[in-house]
Amino acid sequence: xxxxxxxxxxxxxxxxxxxxxxxxxxxxxxxxxxxxxxxxxxxxxxxxxxxxxxxxxxxxxxxxxxxxxxxxxxxxxxxxxxxxxxxxxxxxxxxxxxxxxxxxxxxxxx
Amino acid sequence: xxxxxxxxxxxxxxxxxxxxxxxxxxxxxxxxxxxxxxxxxxxxxxxxxxxxxxxxxxxxxxxxxxxxxxxxxxxxxxxxxxxxxxxxxxxxxxxxxxxxxxxxxxxxxxxxxxxxxxx
Numbered sequence: 001x002x003x004x005x006x007x008x009x010x011x012x013x014x015x016x017x018x019x020x021x022x023x024x025x026x027x028x029x030x031x032x033x034x035x036x037x038x039x040x041x042x043x044x045x046x047x048x049x050x051x052x053x054x055x056x057x058x059x060x061x062x063x064x065x066x067x068x069x070x071x072x073x074x075x076x077x078x079x080x081x082x083x084x085x086x087x088x089x090x091x092x093x094x095x096x097x098x099x100x101x102x103x104x105x106x107x108x109x110x
Numbered sequence: 111x112x113x114x115x116x117x118x119x120x121x122x123x124x125x126x127x128x129x130x131x132x133x134x135x136x137x138x139x140x141x142x143x144x145x146x147x148x149x150x151x152x153x154x155x156x157x158x159x160x161x162x163x164x165x166x167x168x169x170x171x172x173x174x175x176x177x178x179x180x181x182x183x184x185x186x187x188x189x190x191x192x193x194x195x196x197x198x199x200x201x202x203x204x205x206x207x208x209x210x211x212x213x214x215x216x217x218x219x220x221x222x223x224x225x226x227x228x229x
Contacts (some may be wrong), residue, residue, distance in 0.1 A: 033217065042221060045219065048217060090152075100145075100155075103152050
């Protein structure tokens with residue numbers, strides 16, 4: 001079945017440094033979604049990527065979908081303390097099933 | 111506040127007991143999905159309902175069941191609770207179930223979850 005893997009599991013950065021998390025799928029994805037979960041909170045939708053090679057930006061966040069649609073990345077420029085949390089990628093809800101990676105937990109040292 | 115409400119927020123049950131968790135989706139959303147999130151892991155898909163019909167089921171035992179009501183709210187039932195069922199149970203609502211709508215926005219709005227502890 002579809003599996004989505006994320007690396008790294010944890011990332012500790014100094015405030016102002018950049019951060020990147022990678023998501024890899026065992027199968028081609030029709031689309032991919034990214035979510036952020038703050039400590040003690042629930043996942044919050046960030047973005048959905050659909051097209052091969054697609055790049056989308058949200059302020060300091062840049063999302064990419066690979067050409068083969070089997071991998072994706074989230075890059076944060078100049079991290080801030082408000083960026084702390086766990087970032088999840090999720091495969092599409094085909095046949096009612098969506099698969100979440102285990103997330104990358106980001107901590108930011110002020 | 112995402113608009114998805116779940117109850118209760120916290121629950122402590124004894125091994126072998128049964129539990130019912132409730133979810134009210136965002137107004138206008140007809141799809142509800144349930145997830146189990148164990149500490150340190152991503153949400154694991156349990157069920158999806160759309161228009162009161164089950165549209166998908168994850169790899170969970172038959173002790174887990176769910177249903178969706180005419181007002182699109184949903185209940186998740188877990189029988190014969192095990193210690194390993196302790197987790198955060200998340201409900202997510204969306205406009206569409208995702209199947210067949212590849213380019214449509216199927217973002218899921220999550221509720222705050224129910225923290226279930228089995229002792």
